[in-house]
Amino acid sequence: MTEINLSWPKNYNEVPKEAFVRKDIYAEEVKRIFHGTEWHPVAHESELPNPGDFKTFRLAGVPLLIGRDVEGVVRVFYNACSHRGNQLETAIMGNKTEFECPYHRWLFDSKGDLVGCPNPREFLPGFNKADYPLAQPRFDIYFGLIFVTLSAETEPLLEYLGDSQNCLRELLAGDGRLKLLGYQKVRYDTNWKSYTDNDGYHAPLLHQAFKMLNWQGGKGRQYTATHRGHICFESALSVATGPSVLKDKSLIEFKGQDPAVGSRIVSLFPTFVSTKHLDVINLRFATPIDAETVEVHYAYFAHQDDDEDMVRHRLRQSSNLLGPCGLISMEDASVFHRIHIGNHTPGSAIFQKGVHDPLKLESEFLQNDESGNLPRWEYYRSVMGFERATV
């Protein structure tokens, strides 16, 4: 770890804008956070429903191969050949029971074992294929959601999730038995922290849509889980009533069984945001590309028990409601860019709504409070080793 200096304000509701733009800080974040003691969701099992299905993903540059072996067991590997380290699989997703590295033709089975390599007699004396399986990061699965950590020291996943578990389980339709509908992928010109600071947290004033659709926000609860400041939102589902400007109202219709289940948002440190809103189930797998770019894969799901009509409804709603061109979220996406430009100015970003005392951290918030992000900022500050000013 390298010591880097950034003077952090005394008040909990102030975040120095430098933290969003300095390249030296970003390099340190990759080490301490993305390669450090955090769990990162990288896929949901339902993206790989059949034996041999795989998906590749880069977590802050680290290439991963997430696959279901021929016996149906989900495994995560580093997507690099155990010989010279060549990137093993180049497809984003697919189905294979064997992976062949084209460089020197080493062949791996779906369990990651090296099952063939030409001319091993020319190799080091005593060479044994069994010593060269694909390397694996630590991974664990919660209701189908696959998490990876690149550190041996990270606490067990359930402990990491803490009090966010229940909200996350409900968001994953209660049982995690999902069915993939597809992806919307996008890069935002913003620091990853500006993305997570402004995704999930809802700025209702930004959204004309709510007024025009006669849609009141549902009453809800926002709370913090664990010292990492994971953020959970639980709110009763509100459905638009009265006249609306939409000709096709199915876009904001709720056809689910149980409105009491309501809306859920779970935002886990550092970059994961997930939401269940109306009939949309959306997991956002995000990774920083560099200090000024974050890539987000919005993955959308139906439930395995849905009938054909419900799948179709979810598909139509998911495509047009949330995400980088969604009716009630396109403006959020635009804000990510503008926040990043604004962050190249001196001083701090100042959180106001819901802050009662700038010298205290709270853990229960109202639905639209900005202060819900502050416990996470305090955790970030401590991981990065930035000293908080005393005056």
Added chain:
Amino acid sequence: MMQTDTSLEAALNALLLADAHALDSKDMPGWLGNYADEEAAAYYCRSAENSEHGLALGFMYDDCRARLEDRVTFVNDIWAGTFQDYRTRHFVQLTSFDRVDATTLEMRSNFSVFMTPKDSGITQVLAAGQYLDTVRQDKNGELKLLSRRAELDTSVLPRYLVYPI
């Protein structure tokens, strides 16, 4: 009226250009006007990656006339004043067409779309891909889009989308 292949091709090209023009002018009623006045009129925008994996989810999924009309409302009314605007230039090139029946044609074309955010002034590629269109020909020979699928080679967009591609 029977048309020769050359005049049909010219008419299809005119339709492609009319749509590019409407989009680049941010003329959403003009964009809607390029679609047939039928309940089934549709516009989809999705990545070829999704399509290749049998995933129907899109960036935009306007599978009926009502949704096309709502798309105009999104851009002109609901989102007005909330986003960082950008210019686009669509380049389209007809690659093939086939007659399906007396009133229906299918055509494919390539597109590339440049975008220039107003604030940065830096031009970059927004998306490249192909349009898979079904075209309606009315009694007077006039052509309208019955359905268009903008299938994007660009599976990772460089930013959010306000306007259809």
